[in-house]
Amino acid sequence: DAGVIQSPRHEVTEMGQEVTLRCKPISGHNSLFWYRQTMMRGLELLIYFNNNVPIDDSGMPEDRFSAKMPNASFSTLKIQPSEPRDSAVYFCASVQGAGSNQPQHFGDGTRLSIL
């Protein structure tokens, strides 16, 4: 079975540029999560969607970050303009039912480097 698929796996860009990260959740999973992982702060939840609707975006650092989920099989996380402090590994995860006892399934992440 295909897991959570993220693209690109690596992204290197200069500060000020727009960055778009993509995620395809597991088919049938109706909740999707975006996380950021850094050495200093560990894993942080940025935003999560349930049935394509953003439920909690309190973890989004600032207005430069935005996320969309236009359909059940695709989500994007956009940073515009990007800054060096945005450098991190960004993970997408999905689960069938945010109110269930099921574990979240994680993608392999996008390693983002902002120069």
Add this chain to the structure above:
Amino acid sequence: AQSVTQLDSHVSVSEGTPVLLRCNYSSSYSPSLFWYVQHPNKGLQLLLKYTSAATLVKGINGFEAEFKKSETSFHLTKPSAHMSDAAEYFCVVTRTGTASKLTFGTGTRLQVTL
């Protein structure tokens, strides 16, 4: 409110010896607990989960964990370490029935030596 503490940031064992990764949790609700493993440049992979059924939980790759409510612990063990077990391990807590609000531990890096 909920929190999780991984007592060791780094554990080193010899191949073939037992592994013990310690995790203590705090939760105002009935908790569900998970252990995830993260290999370099990979995402988090579920090892095992506890969701109020049997307190001794068996997972993949020979790992198991025991939920001890009286000690608020959920330690991860494996009888015999393998080189491929070298990775970062995360203990995670959430409220039972709430898959969305995970609280992650800070991680334990397991080193396996020959």
